[in-house]
Amino acid sequence: xxxxxxxxxxxxxxxxxxxxxxxxxxxxxxxxxxxxxxxxxxxxxxxxxxxxxxxxxxxxxxxxxxxxxxxxxxxxxxxxxxxxxxxxxxxxxx
Amino acid sequence: xxxxxxxxxxxxxxxxxxxxxxxxxxxxxxxxxxxxxxxxxxxxxxxxxxxxxxxxxxxxxxxxxxxxxxxxxxxxxxxxxxxxxxxxxxxxxxxxxxxxxxxxxxxxxxxxxxxxxxxxxxxxxxxxxxxxxxxxxxxxxxxxxxxxxxxxxxxxxxxxxxxxxxxxxxxxxxxxxxxxxxxxxxxxxxxxxxxxxxxxxxxxxxxx
Numbered sequence: 225x226x227x228x229x230x231x232x233x234x235x236x237x238x239x240x241x242x243x244x245x246x247x248x249x250x251x252x253x254x255x256x257x258x259x260x261x262x263x264x265x266x267x268x269x270x271x272x273x274x275x276x277x278x279x280x281x282x283x284x285x286x287x288x289x290x291x292x293x294x295x296x297x298x299x300x301x302x303x304x305x306x307x308x309x310x311x312x313x314x315x316x317x318x
Numbered sequence: 319x320x321x322x323x324x325x326x327x328x329x330x331x332x333x334x335x336x337x338x339x340x341x342x343x344x345x346x347x348x349x350x351x352x353x354x355x356x357x358x359x360x361x362x363x364x365x366x367x368x369x370x371x372x373x374x375x376x377x378x379x380x381x382x383x384x385x386x387x388x389x390x391x392x393x394x395x396x397x398x399x400x401x402x403x404x405x406x407x408x409x410x411x412x413x414x415x416x417x418x419x420x421x422x423x424x425x426x427x428x429x430x431x432x433x434x435x436x437x438x439x440x441x442x443x444x445x446x447x448x449x450x451x452x453x454x455x456x457x458x459x460x461x462x463x464x465x466x467x468x469x470x471x472x473x474x475x476x477x478x479x480x481x482x483x484x485x486x487x488x489x490x491x492x493x494x495x496x497x498x499x500x501x502x503x504x505x506x507x508x509x510x511x512x513x514x515x516x517x518x519x520x521x522x523x524x525x526x
Contacts, residue, residue, distance in 0.1 A: 242336035254404030258339045314326040
């Protein structure tokens with residue numbers, strides 16, 4: 225049985241990836257609201273996903289405030305699809 | 319949500335739950351539509367009044383106000399809308415590209431008409447009326463289909479009807495007299511932009 229990707233097999237990182245699989249882009253505030261997480265924790269997990277090359281996080285400014293916009297990469301999309309396939313095996317869904 | 323170990327079943331629940339949470343469909347706010355609607359109607363009324371009062375066709379240059387005001391305000395309002403919603407879906411991307419194409423076509427059409435006027439001394443500004451009443455409503459119907467918003471489809475259909483009447487009149491040699499054409503143009507833009515803009519804003523207010 226294929227092992228589940230440890231980077232995705234975590235509550236918050238999986239939630240972020242699930243959202244980004246479904247939209248073109250989402251900003252930090254939207255992700256925080258939808259995942260019901262704290263800013264600090266979300267920031268750490270976004271950094272991990274960015275370092276792995278699964279998402280991109282583009283920092284910009286709106287007036288004087290910073291705005292971080294996240295997008296999933298092709299590599300992230302593939303990793304997520306493989307994770308879901310492996311999950312199906314574990315849960316005997318195929 | 320915290321960072322903790324999860325079971326396979328919990329993973330599936332997280333994925334399902336996040337898909338459900340991002341399913342909320344926002345058409346965008348209706349403010350850009352309203353801005354274009356009110357500016358176009360105001361400029362059309364102004365041109366209409368000046369043409370009737372002065373009988374000087376030079377007042378038609380006022381139509382440029384429409385492109386200048388709308389062209390400046392649209393990117394500012396679109397940026398504000400992106401920040402306000404915090405998310406961009408695939409349908410947002412499609413509609414954004416549709417309207418960008420309409421904008422580029424408008425610039426090219428204007429430059430062509432201007433070149434015909436200045437170089438060949440041929441007045442073909444009626445092309446812009448066809449543009450406003452065929453290309454714009456067509457884009458609106460397309461947006462309505464993509465985002466499943468009936469008011470955009472219905473408003474666009476009214477605009478297209480006005481566009482077909484305009485084309486038939488031009489081809490058939492019927493003069494586009496201000497007394498019938500301007501009211502039709504204004505009604506078309508009220509149906510195409512102002513009515514759907516208010517409906518979309520009301521829906522978003524209720525949804526939020």
